[in-house]
Amino acid sequence: MLLETFGNRLKTIRENIGISQLKLSELTGVMRDQISRIENGQINPTLETVYKLSTALETPLSDLFDFSIDDNIVFKQYKIKPFVKWAGGKTQLLDKIKELMPKEYGTYYEPFLGGGAVFLNLTPNKAVVADYNSELASAYSSFKNSNDYQTMITELIKHEANHNEDYYYKVREMDRDENYSKLPNPIKAARLIYLNKACFNGLYRVNSKGYFNVPSGKKEVVKAYQPELFDDLHEYLRSPNITILSGDFEKAVESAKKGDFVYFDPPYDTFDEQNNFTTYTKDSFGKEEQIRLSNVFKELDKKGVYLMLSNHNTDFITELYKGFNIEIVHARRAINSKGSGRGNVEEVIITNY
Incomplete structure (x- = not known):
């Protein structure tokens, strides 16, 4: 009932001020499909999403609920950390x-x-x-687009399942192929993240030809995909207000x-x-x-x-x-x-x- 009430109020306010779902998506960074499902009472929005919607619509939080709510409530911020180990980290x-x-x-x-x-x-x-570093920038960009993000996750899970010494070097050698640059960004992003987790000392190093050349860290198990962290990264980076360049x-x-x-x-x-x-x-x-x-x-x-x-x-x-x-x-x-x-x-x- 609460979900339906919130969704109905969101839809009514949005339509009354003449903002489409697409425009609201652009203003908030919340996917249009997600907004539609919220309005239909199908999913429960996070507090962060509620705050974004309230701000974009310039509407008090109390107008979105059928019970009293403090409009000065402080919402939990993202708790995100680096997804790769990188030289000079701060x-x-x-x-x-x-x-x-x-x-x-x-x-x-x-x-x-x-x-x-x-x-x-x-x-x-x-x-x-x-x-x-174009590959690192591409990795960040792969968190921004939902389809790229899902492709990257699928690749990371595959890398984790197949990991051994021979497999590490097989993945490492991918950039020697003349067609490597033509691979989709999420495929290259998953490779970078996997190699970063599996290589010696988390060191990113390339030779004069631009080929990654760090030896294996000889790890029995590699955890490249971190679901909670990656989902938070995806939710944050997909905002239209975050620009990623290379x-x-x-x-x-x-x-x-x-x-x-x-x-x-x-x-x-x-x-x-x-x-x-x-x-x-x-x-x-x-x-x-x-x-x-x-x-x-x-x-x-x-x-x-x-x-x-x-x-x-x-x-x-x-x-x-x-x-x-x-x-x-x-x-x-x-x-x-x-x-x-x-x-x-x-x-x-x-x-x-």
Whole structure:
């Protein structure tokens, strides 16, 4: 009865203000089919969905129910974490990063997304995120489209069931095939996630030809598909207000305007050119790229964009960002191509506010 009452009220309010199911879907990020089933009393919406519908319709929560409800109720936020292990992940520095962030901002930008620890913890209502690694960006995009998401899950379950040493290397060698680039994104996304969970030390590394070349982690069982986490990721990322891009960082932030917030977490400047790991793609991120990034940072600063950047505490980096706020923090790095590159390191968090 409650479901039917809520659905009827939702439909009545929507029709009275002249919004179609399709338009409501675009405003909320809730699938049109799901809205239809809610209105027909067939499914129970989550509190998060109820809040989205109420906000989009500019309707008090109490108008959607046949009993009194506090319109100031605080809804449970998404509890999402990275779905892949990635070099330079920021999970351990989240509290410090959030402490230093601006209290209010417009659109959130993160052009070096990686594992997405900061982005996925914040779950901003509007965001533009990107990564130069096209396969990683495709993996995020596969959570956005419902059909792609289901295909990816099917592939992941298959990988889990077939996992052994020989199978790992068979999947690893897929990118050597000349037709690999033509495979659907969710197939490549499932491959990336499976390899990330099954490989040695969770290290993403490619050779000069762009081929993934990390050896097996020799695990008997690999858990690549995490239903609850993945469903939450799908629900959040499919919002039309979340834009996922693949490509250069400068292109990803070109639409940032005054009041927006950009978090830069690039491949780090190195203490030791040989021992530290920065090969996220076949194209390295060296000194010239660090200089180009600092120039983009300074141009955005002139536009009034809130900016934050993480990097190693090197003389080169502190000189590039002289005049901005620089705070030294300590982190422990667990992913590196060599064991000597893992351990406690000094990093900096640089802001312009």
